[in-house]
Amino acid sequence: MLAVGAGHELYVETNGNPGGLPAVYLHGGPGSGCQVDHRRLFDPQRFYAVLFDQRGAGRSRPKGGRDANTLPHLIADMETIRRHYGFERWLVVGGSWGSTLALAYAEAHPERVSGLVLRATFLGTRAELETAFLINLPQFYPALYEDFLGVLPEPERAAPLDAYWRRILDPDPAVHAPAAKAWVETEGVLSMVTPRRNRLDRANLTNQGALPVTPYIEAHYFANDCFMRPNQLLDEAGRLAGIPGVIVQGRYDLLCPPATAHRLAALWSEAELRTIEAAGHLLYDPGIRDAVIAGINDVAARSRA
Template identity: 45%
Template structure:
């Protein structure tokens, strides 16, 4: 396997994704409650540990999240956050989300790090994954060797209003009509509350209808190239219900942060942590204003604005920038 990877790397264009690989280890980690967290490891068991923090919240991992890392240099750790992906129980079921918060997820990350006997790891996350990565790093700075972030999202009210109430609606008015459709006109002044009530209610038909509209809105606005092929998963009922329920739960609870600006207020803790911020200029899901504010508050991190790119990590400029950041981090950490 090593010889095959070596040969493919020699022909690999600069900053293109690494070849597909399969995990060498996978399993479930129990928590103190009902949740069992799915995790997997791939790449080099003796390499630089990197934990990949997926988006959503509630999005789950996918095999393509391994492709940013040189498998000869990195020990690549993926896990599904509570309620989604292959973790159990799945939030498409009628389960309470009371024990699914930012702080539970951070505790899960720490428990996984200890289970896998990792001292420090690179933390890699995009969108909601950037939120959770930053919060984890602020709380456990001594366990983070570097941060690589994409599509910065801080769960602030202004960011949520932009995407779920008014703002992005003016860029995609055609798609917005589909998002509006499940909600009566007299409730559209507060769309997030109207969706929350239905997504966490007892009417399954209303729940499914709202979940598909909520998930479809996000899936179809990710890329400046138009709806990506991966948007089809947002039309799968099981995925859509879990995704929409978990997202609306976190947004209703303000990300479980003590203040609207908690991350920026505490990001000074990361001044000595090597960091890379990758942001699409035309990201309409998590607009560049937030990434710019993080850059100003954390100037030590490398800041890369990718023109002709949106929110999707599969937009070619974003993909190449993330591969380059991972390569740079590996070079820095192996000196």
């Protein structure tokens, strides 16, 4: 547990060869936390990999904490971790929200990044969220979109994203719990090529039970434009010059579609875009995990000393 200020303590672990190439893995969400299998993306003989749960996520404390939890805080936390281990540079790997944080960190501290491997590129913009939930959702899952809107009172349906985030952040459990469950279930369907179900269980939305912290931290970030200026990551993509990279993209990713990765690759000449057919958003879709592992090894071979 590493104290980073403002009452936050981060869960941090290292894996692999202490003499190997330094690397860091950035989980998604924001708010999801690292998983055991994320360690296996890195060859333990070749890499010394750091995994950590971001503020409020996973095993970090306080769990679900949103105070002093912004993108600049997370970037500063990465620098704290890097200095703690004495790394001059490290290979930065992230998927979905992890790709957002990876890009923001690399653009803030390009001299500290030996290479980048991104999966399911997300630039943290309002437009991407509107595309996922207000265009792709009704286009591909019209009945689920009706369920998604139906959770909201009629007057709030004209601006459903703002309504969801406002409700999820409401202190009253009767308000935030159904909205958080509906958000998680809908996001889950959009993340899968073949979801097990494609409707909301309206009865389950009001059931008592533990809730993940992810929708609460996501609502906190999304309602604040991920604490970035509009189009910040593309506008500052020139700062990635000289950093080798691989972008892994599922062809049928409805949350983070290929157009986003394509726009980034057009501005970052050292990046190789690798599109995986018949795959969507998830790390465990066919071909995605293997492509990320291959990307990590390939970028390591090209990485800056």
